[in-house]
Amino acid sequence: MGQVFQHILDAIPLLLAPMTILAMIGGTAIGIAVGALPGLSATMGIAVLIPLTFTMSPVAALGMIAGIYNGAMYGGSIPAILLRIPGTPAGVATVFDGYPMAQKGQANLALRISLVSSSIGSAVSAVALLVLAPPLSMIALKFSAANYFWLAIFGMMTIAVLLSSNPVKGLLSAGFGLFVGMIGIDMLTGIERFAFNRLELLSGVDIIVLLTGLYAIPPAIDLALSPIKTDTDVRPVQQGDTVRFRWSSLIPVWIKASLIGVITGIIPALGGNVAALFAWNEQRRSDPDKEKYGKGAPEGIAAPECANNADTAATLIPALTLGIPGSSVAAVILGALLVHGLVPGPQLFRENADITYGFMLAMLVTSGLMLLLGRFGARAFVNVLKMPPQLLAPMIFILATVGVYAIHNSMFEVWMMLGFGILGYFMEKLNIPTAPAVLAVILGPIAEENLRRALLISNNGVIGIFQGTISIILIALILATTVLPILNRLMSRKKREAVAAGSQE
Structure with a gap:
């Protein structure tokens, strides 16, 4: 521990260099802007700006990257709350309660809850990266292919069953997501699946295309079809709510969500979007008043925003210590390290300790910068609600179209986004939740790949996927969180029928 403290002291002068400070401020501002633009992501922002860091010192370059990463994760909540468009995949869960709060004039x-929660999550994640990187990275190494399979099933089943008032509709949505996730080339056999001889589908459906279609187009359609409102019909923004709100009530939410985010970040291939959905679902499950979620509950914003930002630095733990990128962002950051002559792995902490700890400190500092920059920017973003819906609808269509087209310069993906949007519109009208579909697209390929890998390792013995303490724990959690709620619903229905029959007698 003393050696770690000494490395931190050695890194502080590098972090306080004027160029590094400017790079962190600029990176954080750029990250918030990137996250706020639908279709863009932290991965894209970092990848595009890496060439600009060639002439910078390693610490300044990594400081800018840290700012982009943290800023983008928060920025995704801005359109999620104001326009019901997740700016980044991690902003999906924020839509559930953020948009209803905005509709109520809050x-x-x-935005303030999202900002504070994001900053707290980022700070906790940075501290975990600084102090717990080596021991926590060992947890990820213990996960086998079978463990990853059950973890993915756990995520899909809990969201599908608990998120919907009707489990059948939740499972139907998840089934649709599994189908979309299977489109493209099978990574294990190289066989084309459900691509229908379209070159654009060979690499699968981009998650941004699906997210933008399901979450941006339906509200735009509603806005376009809504009657023209006069100025008196516009719901005012209640500026005093931040003063009257009791912030201490969110402390337990932040603690729980931070832990979920850090643990999820350490496990490769999950990411902030999974952490956010897990945290929102767990917060709803553990709250006695479950009915308020999805209708504008402050806890429903604090939990996912804190969790997806607590994932940021945590996902770098296996990347920096073992050279194993746990997410696409971590993979891009590893590329940035290599550009500056830094080789990821245990030797990084020995040969370039000052730069490594400088980067980890930058993750902590930019979480504070995000709080300062976001606080001033939020005031301007709120004014978007004062626009007439008939003007807002075409703006959403334009933003969504430009964002999706910018991914691969493909009009095919734009038409696919519109198709998903129409489907999402009818799903909403039929009260079918879209979140299980999104999570199934993310976790479905992970579950399939690891199931097949586990079967190959065990010589196609099915019993192999049920072995191991971690698998048994995950199976028990799946049963507890999916079967028990269904049984409770059935028992409640029988009680109501019994009461109704007694009243008739």
């Missing part, structure tokens, strides 16, 4: 409070 957009300023929702």
